[in-house]
Amino acid sequence: MNKIPECLIHPISIKLIRSGHPWITADNFSNRFPKTSEFVIAMDDRKRPMALLIHDPNHKNVKARVWTTKYPFEPETQHFTAGLQARLDLAIEKRIQDVTLKERENFYLVFGEADQLPGLFILKLQNRILIQFFTSFWNKYKSIIQTTVQEIFPDIKDENIWFQMRGETRELQKLPINAADSGRRDEFHIQEFGLQYLIRLGSSYDHGLYTDMSSVRFTLKNFINPETKVLNLYCYTGAFSLWAMKLGAKQVTSVDLSPKYIEWLQQNLGLNPELNSAQHEALTMSAEEALVKLRADEKKFDFIICDPPSSSSDGEKRTSAIKSYKDLISKMDKILNPKGHMVIFLNTHQVSGPKYEKTIQDILGELKLNYKLSLRLTLGQDCPTLKGFPEGNYLKGLVLEKL
Ligand SMILES: C[S@@+](CC[C@H](N)C(=O)[O-])C[C@H]1O[C@@H](n2cnc3c(N)ncnc32)[C@H](O)[C@@H]1O
Missing domain, CATH: 3.30.750.80 (RNA methyltransferase domain (HRMD) like)
Incomplete structure (x- = not known):
């Protein structure tokens, strides 16, 4: 086997790897790793080997990932x-x-x-x-x-x-x-959890059910009872809607911009005949429009789920979910009953948990709204996270109670 190239890495990468972060992103050092090498040994500023990396020269951002920091590295590659x-x-x-x-x-x-x-x-x-x-x-x-x-x-x-x-x-x-x-x-x-879902493989990027949110779905059962009216914004194929119905919610309204996903949701409902479809309403429109319409129709809810894509485009400009939250929270508040809850998700590693919470607290302050943070939701169970690796901890949810 060829000798594994030993390459200096950026001083920030040295620090990050020491704190448990397993990525080497594109920089002046990683861009010079030999392109044909499958593995690279990362050397610190004193030229001591510090990690064995798996190399991906064609990746735009993440050029290499840590396989091990346990020396010696040669046997690790021989018995990879x-x-x-x-x-x-x-x-x-x-x-x-x-x-x-x-x-x-x-x-x-x-x-x-x-x-x-x-x-x-x-x-x-x-x-x-x-x-x-x-x-x-x-x-x-x-x-x-x-x-x-x-x-x-x-x-x-x-x-x-x-x-x-x-x-x-x-x-x-x-x-x-x-x-x-x-x-x-x-x-x-x-x-x-006793519900059937239609899964499609080979025809779309996502297959119809977000498994990384399963444990969160389960946790939310504590907020839904036969008195609860639920609004599921950005509902996709309706996993939260079906789950709320299964838990006996009085009425569930699902909103998604995509007719394809609303149809998929209807197919999912059809797979679960024990659910009462008469208690479900689907709106194929944007969440923003739906919130205006529901208010005009004088509808009120006890539990609102809001899970926007991390960034979206209206054809002209891109807006990140976090930026749209001021408008969304203001609109959701108008149709949420007192003592009701809103669950607001952010699906990106680019904003940390504490930063997200602070932004939401600031928004609530600016809007002069009185809410209490009831629960924080993160990845769990089969989806563990790693200390020192915020990129892997991308899912953040806050359950806010209207006081
Ligand atoms: C992250 S997925 C939501 C996943 C869903 N909460 C679940 O657990 O299955 C985002 C969804 O938002 C929809 N969407 C994107 N922009 C929207 C908008 N402005 N209004 C309503 N839905 C939108 C997409 O079609 C997609 O189904």
Whole structure:
């Protein structure tokens, strides 16, 4: 095997790696890592080896990710496949042992950096497996990853294994591709907390249910009872709406701009005949418009879920979710009953939890609104986070109670 190149890294990267951050982003140092090297040894300012990195020269932002900081590094690369298999086994075994995951057919088997498998995410969707790469480094290890998963779940056939390239930049956002037949599309139903959902693989970037929000959905059950009227803004395929109905909510209104997702939601409702569709209303329009309409119609709610995309465009300008919250909170407040709750999500690592909370407190102050923070929501269960790695802690939710 060729000797692994030893490369100096940026002083900030040295600090970050020491504090547990596993990424090397693009800078004058990382842009000069030898392009053809699969691995790089990161050297500190005193030329001491400090980390073994997996290298991705074509990634726009994240040029390399830490595989290990435990010296010596040569044996780690010589036995890389065995190390990869051991980490996969460990991550998957943890989920298999977790009894709290038994109520879901959808959960993460591997959650990237927090499982010491940087840029590698694996979902179990009933008897399908979706393997997601956030770095093209893993392309070379596709078959090892697939075989390791199939050794643990011998019933899962090749045609039920899917690979997907994902990432923040457009060129990294690809549809899931089937391992046995690249033209294959798949539609099936999965169960979560006693509800059925339609999942589509091969035809859209996201498959119809956000698994990273499952534990949050479960937590919110404490806020919904037969007296609760629920508004679900940015509802996507309606996971929160169905869950609220299952919990017996009196009335649920779902809003999404996309006719495709509202139709998907209706199909999901159809899969669950025990839910009373007469208690559900779907509005295909923007959340902003819906809030105006609902106020004009003198509708009132006890629980409003607001989960906007982290940034959106109206065709002319891009607005980040956090910037739109002043207007959204003001409008939501007008249709929220006293003692009611609003759950406001922010789906980005670019704003930290404390910064998000401070921004919302400032907005409430400016609008002279009296709310109490009841609960903070974050990733959990099968989606662990890593200390010192804010990028992996992207989901933030605040439950605010109207006083
Ligand atoms: C992050 S997803 C919401 C996920 C959903 N809360 C769930 O848990 O399944 C964002 C959704 O917002 C919708 N959307 C984007 N802009 C919108 C707008 N201005 N008004 C309403 N919906 C919008 C998209 O179509 C998409 O379904």
